[in-house]
Amino acid sequence: METTRLWLMYPAKLITRPIVYELGHKFAVTTNVRQASVTNEIGLVCLELIGERGEIKRSIAWLEELGVKVEPVEINTIEG
Amino acid sequence: MTTKPWFSNLKCRECGRLYEKEAIHICEFDFGPLEAAYDYEAIRAVLTRKLIESRPQTMWRYRELLPIDGEPTVGTQVGFTPLVKADRLAKALGIRELWIKNDSVNYPTLSFKDRVVSVALSRARELGFKVVACASTGNLANSVAANAANAGLKSYVLIPSNLEQGKVLGSLVYGTNVIGIKGPYDQVNRLCSEIAGKYGWGFVNVNLRPYYAEGSKTMGFEIAEQLGWKLPRHTVVCMASGSLLTKLHKAYKEFIDLDIVPKSDFSIHGAQASGCSPISTAFKAGTEIVKPVQNPDTIAKSLAIGTPADGYYAIRSMKETGGSCEDCTDEEIVEGIKLLAETTGIFAETAGGVTVACARKLIASGKIPKDESAVLCITGHGLKTQEAIVGKVGEPRVIGPSLREFEALVADEVGAKS
Numbered sequence: 001m002e003t004t005r006l007w008l009m010y011p012a013k014l015i016t017r018p019i020v021y022e023l024g025h026k027f028a029v030t031t032n033v034r035q036a037s038v039t040n041e042i043g044l045v046c047l048e049l050i051g052e053r054g055e056i057k058r059s060i061a062w063l064e065e066l067g068v069k070v071e072p073v074e075i076n077t078i079e080g
Numbered sequence: 081m082t083t084k085p086w087f088s089n090l091k092c093r094e095c096g097r098l099y100e101k102e103a104i105h106i107c108e109f110d111f112g113p114l115e116a117a118y119d120y121e122a123i124r125a126v127l128t129r130k131l132i133e134s135r136p137q138t139m140w141r142y143r144e145l146l147p148i149d150g151e152p153t154v155g156t157q158v159g160f161t162p163l164v165k166a167d168r169l170a171k172a173l174g175i176r177e178l179w180i181k182n183d184s185v186n187y188p189t190l191s192f193k194d195r196v197v198s199v200a201l202s203r204a205r206e207l208g209f210k211v212v213a214c215a216s217t218g219n220l221a222n223s224v225a226a227n228a229a230n231a232g233l234k235s236y237v238l239i240p241s242n243l244e245q246g247k248v249l250g251s252l253v254y255g256t257n258v259i260g261i262k263g264p265y266d267q268v269n270r271l272c273s274e275i276a277g278k279y280g281w282g283f284v285n286v287n288l289r290p291y292y293a294e295g296s297k298t299m300g301f302e303i304a305e306q307l308g309w310k311l312p313r314h315t316v317v318c319m320a321s322g323s324l325l326t327k328l329h330k331a332y333k334e335f336i337d338l339d340i341v342p343k344s345d346f347s348i349h350g351a352q353a354s355g356c357s358p359i360s361t362a363f364k365a366g367t368e369i370v371k372p373v374q375n376p377d378t379i380a381k382s383l384a385i386g387t388p389a390d391g392y393y394a395i396r397s398m399k400e401t402g403g404s405c406e407d408c409t410d411e412e413i414v415e416g417i418k419l420l421a422e423t424t425g426i427f428a429e430t431a432g433g434v435t436v437a438c439a440r441k442l443i444a445s446g447k448i449p450k451d452e453s454a455v456l457c458i459t460g461h462g463l464k465t466q467e468a469i470v471g472k473v474g475e476p477r478v479i480g481p482s483l484r485e486f487e488a489l490v491a492d493e494v495g496a497k498s
Contacts, residue, residue, distance in 0.1 A: 005106075005111060009371075009372060034109075034110065034111055035110050035111060037369065039367075039369060041369075041371070042369060042371055044369070046110075046111050069372055069374075069387075071269065071270075071387055072269060072270050072273035072274075073106055073111050073273075074105070074106070074269075074272070074273035074276065074286050077215045077268070077269045077272040077273055077276075077283075077285055077286055078215045078216060078217060078240075078268060078269055078272070078285075078385065079193075079214070079215070079216050079217070079219075079220045079285050079320065079321065079385070080193075080216070080217055080218055080219050080220060080320050080381070080382025080383060080384075080385075080431070080460075
């Protein structure tokens with residue numbers, strides 16, 4: 001089992017969709033929302049995902065396919 | 081090693097929880113960023129202007145306010161770059177007084193990154209790391225490679241595989257292990273965070289980030305000291321992650337709180353390239369929520385971070401200090417580089433062009449009043465980004481080896497003796 005910490009950024013069109021709920025039913029991962037901020041324009045959710053490595057990878061791919069931007073909590077690893 | 085009493089803990093910037101001084105960078109409770117915390121009473125008891133002035137002219141003369149336990153061991157010559165009075169540029173931009181903090185001549189790799197890397201690697205040694213690493217598009221990679229080489233640390237530099245050859249060479253020459261990673265930034269980021277977690281390396285911009293970031297404060301300390309122990313009324317600084325701006329703010333506040341400088345109003349202004357301006361866009365829209373830029377497109381590649389980690393904090397710093405924020409086009413960046421070079425003799429990289437171009441707008445719009453004084457922070461040398469100005473600064477005029485031809489060429493330009 002692995003734990004991954006992610007920032008999810010939802011575009012406006014996805015803000016009303018229960019994505020974290022769907023994620024937990026579609027894949028064998030435990031979801032744990034640690035922080036969130038949702039406005040009319042953007043949704044930011046800090047999510048802990050616990051599961052097998054393959055399931056976590058598939059979860060991330062599914063989120064990205066939907067149009068959610070997924071970043072590790074360690075964002076901004078790349079610098080100038 | 082004798083542990084000095086000044087650097088006390090790591091502290092979450094969101095909830096204020098304290099952590100041990102380890103290679104960690106995120107709060108376990110709310111994932112807020114950790115930063116260095118100090119025992120300011122202990123520092124106040126020892127740190128004076130006189131003590132600082134008695135020390136060698138490097139960034140380590142402020143060592144009580146830097147997050148290491150013992151004495152610095154990496155980058156001991158870094159910092160104390162010139163603060164240059166730029167009268168001709170002031171006239172061109174229409175402001176009473178202007179200064180350039182010139183980190184384009186920082187030692188050893190000609191950018192302000194030498195400050196942050198020397199702190200990160202000094203701390204990496206204290207924590208027992210044998211391998212250090214970073215993910216970078218240029219300046220940071222060069223600095224980690226050079227400083228690690230000098231310190232005898234093994235280093236890995238992770239870069240996007242399509243990076244310009246010049247920047248790759250600027251790291252390879254130091255004998256570092258350069259690894260090009262195929263794919264967009266998002267995936268490079270993700271891989272780096274996985275490597276940092278799995279291999280136990282000292283990643284300067286991941287698990288050593290709280291130490292690394294504090295190095296930026298020394299630019300602010302130096303500015304205040306070089307101005308004669310006072311804060312500049314206005315400071316303009318370029319933003320990638322926004323970290324440098326927030327650390328200048330912290331540096332100025334620390335000097336006021338410790339009575340090193342008198343309390344005075346100061347404003348810090350941010351500058352970004354329009355092709356990647358998530359912080360400027362949010363600031364102008366009056367929000368603190370920074371929307372990521374999916375595909376950065378600017379010649380200022382060292383600023384092209386679409387998801388700036390410190391964007392939120394940079395906006396807060398600008399607001400708190402009465403500062404403002406601007407962005408500029410690629411053409412304006414080149415104009416900024418040329419204007420700076422032609423009026424001060426300083427050749428800045430593209431990020432410096434951004435700072436000058438945005439300062440010009442801030443002054444023209446009155447956000448920086450014309451009758452006040454400002455410092456522009458120039459963070460890297462133009463030799464690193466020469467491709468940005470190729471074909472845009474003119475060509476040499478070629479003549480035969482003949483005095484007649486030369487005289488014909490310059491006849492209208494100088495008064496030749498007859």
